[in-house]
Amino acid sequence: MSPDDRDGAGSATVRVLHVDDEPGFAETTARFLERHDDRFDVETATAVADGLAALDAGSYDCVVSDYEMPERDGIDFLAAVRESHPDLPFVLFTGKGSEEIASEAISAGVTDYLQKEAGTEQYAILANRIDNVVEGLRSRYALEERKRRLETLISNLPGIVYRCLNEPGWPMEVVEGSARS
Numbered sequence: 001m002s003p004d005d006r007d008g009a010g011s012a013t014v015r016v017l018h019v020d021d022e023p024g025f026a027e028t029t030a031r032f033l034e035r036h037d038d039r040f041d042v043e044t045a046t047a048v049a050d051g052l053a054a055l056d057a058g059s060y061d062c063v064v065s066d067y068e069m070p071e072r073d074g075i076d077f078l079a080a081v082r083e084s085h086p087d088l089p090f091v092l093f094t095g096k097g098s099e100e101i102a103s104e105a106i107s108a109g110v111t112d113y114l115q116k117e118a119g120t121e122q123y124a125i126l127a128n129r130i131d132n133v134v135e136g137l138r139s140r141y142a143l144e145e146r147k148r149r150l151e152t153l154i155s156n157l158p159g160i161v162y163r164c165l166n167e168p169g170w171p172m173e174v175v176e177g178s179a180r181s
Contacts, residue, residue, distance in 0.1 A: 014134050015059060016042045019051035019077065020066040020093075029064070029093075032123035037131065048072040052080055060088065061134045062111075064126065067094035067101060075108050082109060089133035093126060 016033065020026040023046050030042035043058070045051040048071060051063070063081060067074035074092050081090055092105045095116040105113050112129045116122060154161050160177035164170040 012039065012138070013041055014039050014061045014130065016040055016062050016064060016130060017045065017051060017054055017058075017060045018042055018064045018093075019045045019048065019069075021046055021069040022066075029123065029126070032120060033127050033130070036124055036127040040127065040130070048077045048080070051077060055081065055085060055088075061137075062089040062091065062130050064091045064093050064130065067092055067105075068096045075104055075110075078105070078108050078110055087137060089130075089137055091126070091129055091133065 014037070016030075018026055018029055018033075020029070023044070026044040026046060030044050033040045033042050043054060043060075045054050048069060051065070054060075055063070065074045065077050069077075072080075074094060078090050078092070081088060089111040090109075091112045091114060092110045093114050093116060094101065102113050111133045114122070114126055114129060154176045157177055160175060162172055162176070163174040164172050
């Protein structure tokens with residue numbers, strides 16, 4: 001994710017990497033996602049190795065992955081992604097769903113889990129999940145940046161910053177910085 005995309009703005013491009021060993025399904029999913037939300041820019045890969053190479057070569061806001069793939073499953077792919085991209089949202093979008101797989105995915109740190117279904121409604125649900133996880137991460141980055149700026153400002157002030165409640169006695173809620181008497 002680029003710093004420009006971390007402002008929490010709802011109009012920023014959302015770059016999605018979709019990894020699925022069925023090329024037709026991957027392309028169909030990409031088309032539906034891009035039609036559903038014109039902010040989405042979806043790149044597809046049909047193997048885990050290709051997905052990892054794409055992550056190394058580009059910047060993505062979210063990974064969507066199938067579970068059952070020939071050389072490595074989606075949980076193995078998630079583990080590899082987490083090594084180099086620990087905060088990157090990862091949605092497991094699988095046709096082979098079960099409570100066991102969902103539990104394994106959650107334990108492994110998947111951001112969201114969605115089972116493939118017949119019909120086009122699934123793409124709207126997937127788009128909503130992608131949007132939610134990406135906007136959540138962008139909001140977290142924006143909050144961290146605001147906090148960093150405030151801490152920098154406070155550390156450079158020749159005094160203190162405080163916040164108090166609008167109540168009798170004006171009880172202090174936050175006091176930061178230092179002052180000499």
